[in-house]
Amino acid sequence: MLENLDPNELLQLYVIPWGTRIIFAIAIFYVGRIVVAAVSRWVEKFMVARRMDEVLVKFLTAILHWILLLFVIIAALSKLGIDTTSMVALLGAAGLAIGLSLQGSLANLAAGVLLIIFRPFTKGNFVEAGGAMGTVENISIFTTTLTTPDNKEIIVPNSAVLGNNITNFSARPTRRVDLVFGVSYGDDLRKAKQLLEDIIAADERVLSDPAPTIVVGELADSSVNFLVRPWVKSEDYWAVLWDTTEAVKLKFDDAGITIPFPQMDVHTPQQD
Structure with a gap:
């Protein structure tokens, strides 16, 4: 079919339309990345100004960045004429499958976010949590690290910490x-x-x-x-x-x- 078209028709029917789509798609992706980076920096500065926990700020900023970037990619692909409806459905199914296979990790992640937000203890507190006792050294998204009085390091999953009683010996003066x-x-x-x-x-x-x-x-x-x-x-x-x-x-x-x-x-x- 393409062999029967002269160069002018080929240019008008395919090269110009597809070239325009590709240019717009690249422009959407490039500008979108700049906007996403700017929004992420603004949100990070806003949370830091509110004195939110550093771990939580980085975690939420990273999630926001990738979610916004995903929307930019879908918009760019849509400009190329690709049906993104099926792609969104596929991503949703993949996300559900990954979520089911990583239930324990997701539970630790959710517990870590709650620990950072509600702050039942902070770094330096002596606590009993998740079946362990020690001084809090670090609270990450998935685990909490304690140091025992005899200088042993205990890494406790956040779901175990949040799912049991927490005794904070340093909470009161x-x-x-x-x-x-x-x-x-x-x-x-x-x-x-x-x-x-x-x-x-x-x-x-x-x-x-x-x-x-x-x-x-x-x-x-x-x-x-x-x-x-x-x-x-x-x-x-x-x-x-x-x-x-x-x-x-x-x-x-x-x-x-x-x-x-x-x-x-x-x-x-x-x-x-």
Whole structure:
């Protein structure tokens, strides 16, 4: 068919129309890329100005960039006369298939976005989450990285973090130290309580408000148990816990107060 056309007809019927389409398609793609880049930069600056998390800003900007670029490509292909309806349907089916095959990863991704948006914890917080405990080092789109007190690195999937209870030990500025000290039934109860009060009062790290609590909490099988509940700044928690435990043992020893071992009296019937 093309052999029967003279050069002028070939130029008018094919070269000029298709050349025009190709030029417009290239122009749409080129200009579209510039517009997409400009919009992406503007959105990124807007989110940064709102002090949104850096990880979330990069993630949302990347998604927006590729979605807008996909629209530009479809518009360029449509200008060439290509039926993009079937292409959109094909992309939708491919996206559904990929989504079904990557359910776990998508769940981690969605959980990561929610963690970044709602911020149940931030970098540097000491938390228990996803069955692990440690200091938060990094919150990425798919995982959260924790460092344990003995410097082990734990990488927890975000879906496990968001799907379970989260305990943030660093969220509040103060914490209560819960201590239990047992004394013998034969010891002077008032004297033991006074020693505990003196130890707590002498520690400058213990806060006066809320006031510490020192009470007899239980008459146990082999001891009378004191509940000692001082309030401290969160960063002083472990130091006060360990120092108070040591101080109580030393003071009780000096004062002759006994911390009894667990014991059990066994009575055997006599045989006649």
